[in-house]
Amino acid sequence: MRIALLGFGTVGKGVYEIIKKAKMQTQGLTVSRILIRSGKKKILPEMTDSIAEIINDDEVDVVVEAIGGIEPAHAYILEALNHQKHVVTANKAVIAKYLKEFTDVANKNHVKFYFEASVGGGIPWIQGLEKALRIDNVDCISGIFNGTSNFILDQMSKNNQSFAEVLSKAQKLGYAENDPSADIDGVDIANKLCISADIAYNIKISDRDRLPIFGIRNIRSEDVRYFERKGYLVKLLGLTHKLNNEYDYVVEPALMRKDSLEANTPGNYNLISLNGETIGKLDFFGQGAGMFPTANAVVQDILDIKENKQHLERNFDEKVQYDANIFQQDYVVRANFDVKDLFKDFDLIEEEQYVYVHQISVGKMHKLMDFVLEKDPRAFMAGLPDTIQKNVISNKEIVNQGVIA
């Protein structure tokens, strides 16, 4: 089986190294071509800067897209699929946006589009989820989907350092990018949660701009210390529930009890969980990023293609609607002005510089928090997932009652 790598950064190099391992040499895998940027030095005989050369090479069976970003990754993946090449990628941004298109084009061309490495790196999460779905409906997915933000929160907690200090350390260690926004503002988690929900509910999440996302950019040492005194660690969670034909979806800081698995997920590890009817709660823990764990997941997909192991078929066309208000929970807010009036419709408790808002829907909370941020751009909030309750009277039902009355 002949493999072309698009890109030779961390993931591309990792795949190249793993395929060269003694144990893999019996499997008949070869990297036959490597796409590099034009102008870059061709240090290996397989290297080329022509995508056309790869796409038109009839001997290439699998294309591994390891460029990252939206374009040209999107265009190259489509070209490869349309030239009857299987495609494997770890690129969550492009998958979150185009999963349905890639799947449709792959099906039309009778080839595979596999992407285990895109969520949770080396953790066999996508297949774990797909396997659970063979038997169960999955009504909750949650977890720590991003190692960089978890590393920052973990270090803030363990070393009593400020957000800025730890971020700078993470950048030096190569755990965080120079522009850390995707990791700390929750965009990376939102992509991974979107892919997971697409599969779990067999839908295509579009219109993602309206989905509630709140990152950890504003967290302070004093917040971490205060929450620890209350028995909690702060974690940046991705969370989605399904209830009948509606789902919610949120990325936000969450206060996790010290004896929870989430609170005990250290450093740059990931923890991803699902809940199914018969399987119950199932958790996957491991390295969510890094050269070899991620490359391992890419090679697992290549082996599945070679062994003709079908992944779960999805057409992403179920009628399940997003609803920001099907679940409610308690939140805690820190702002430099009095927020009590803004949240006056809810039971409030004040403690030190924090206000606890009792049983507010996720959608409502994030909307009100936008107002808070307008007045105090450094304000912070966190949810308390232990207090999550199904919203007994959803907004829609209230409207209906109004009409009936």
Added chain:
Amino acid sequence: MRIALLGFGTVGKGVYEIIKKAKMQTQGLTVSRILIRSGKKKILPEMTDSIAEIINDDEVDVVVEAIGGIEPAHAYILEALNHQKHVVTANKAVIAKYLKEFTDVANKNHVKFYFEASVGGGIPWIQGLEKALRIDNVDCISGIFNGTSNFILDQMSKNNQSFAEVLSKAQKLGYAENDPSADIDGVDIANKLCISADIAYNIKISDRDRLPIFGIRNIRSEDVRYFERKGYLVKLLGLTHKLNNEYDYVVEPALMRKDSLEANTPGNYNLISLNGETIGKLDFFGQGAGMFPTANAVVQDILDIKENKQHLERNFDEKVQYDANIFQQDYVVRANFDVKDLFKDFDLIEEEQYVYVHQISVGKMHKLMDFVLEKDPRAFMAGLPDTIQKNVISNKEIVNQGVIA
């Protein structure tokens, strides 16, 4: 695909219920026969007390062995395989003993023998391990493989209750058998660890009587309290390492730091971990027992057979030898007499009624502990896995040095 259930206890009933689910009805699975004990009332039309009737039914594709124990399970599985029926089972005792024989007979008859549910119940552990092995050598497996013993230790810790009180509660809740020996003395864990090591190292562990196993029957509330003051929770672990062509294997109580995943594995949950060269540490957490999680894993195997998804091929004939002395760690011992002379070859620290033995090999420790138990049958010990080190000079090397000198 027509399925025969041997046995209609917890697992058999669970499989029956899951296959009747709406989501499963599209998969074309049917339970066509159920073997019950002769004399029992046939409450369902599929029921029979004749194994011959099932074995000779050419329309049965898959036999699910859910009787438990060694015989007649072993004989029935062989008969089914020899009649070209696929076999799925959750019966760890019979697999730990006969995995190689079942695999050989299944291969000869071109049918499958699958057993995901045997280790970790609903946790996709066997496949997770098999998948890791496609790319990596796995050099460490560890975990909390038994929910009953974990429930007991968790309750002792949380409620400050005695071992006997919690055991009695677990028996009332149905978490523990009337004869709890397999769970609390480590036999159940030993079976699951044996199956895992057979697969990981591609060996057949025989001569299991000599393998070191120490259960939790002797643990006291005061031990739990003392270890907690030191920052540890006690967990009953199964643990195996591989080093070159040798492996070790132990079931024993272990002191786990409060912020470890193991210490935060509550109630009757399981946590099973592997370490691979490229994948790193990968952990699986979930319900290790119970009707539906276990039955879910059985049905997953049935679906793999239906979809012709091959599991990893193993012939269990690698030349890897058991060595009780390749790793060493610290231990703590409680006995009602002075054990310092017994352990005089090791650095010792005494504290309260406990003696810490510094860097002793697992094999040596368990041998010396046999002497301790002869004098004090209520003595207790626990390992400190944080202190594990490769035995730099193994016994074999010492012998060789002697010969050379």
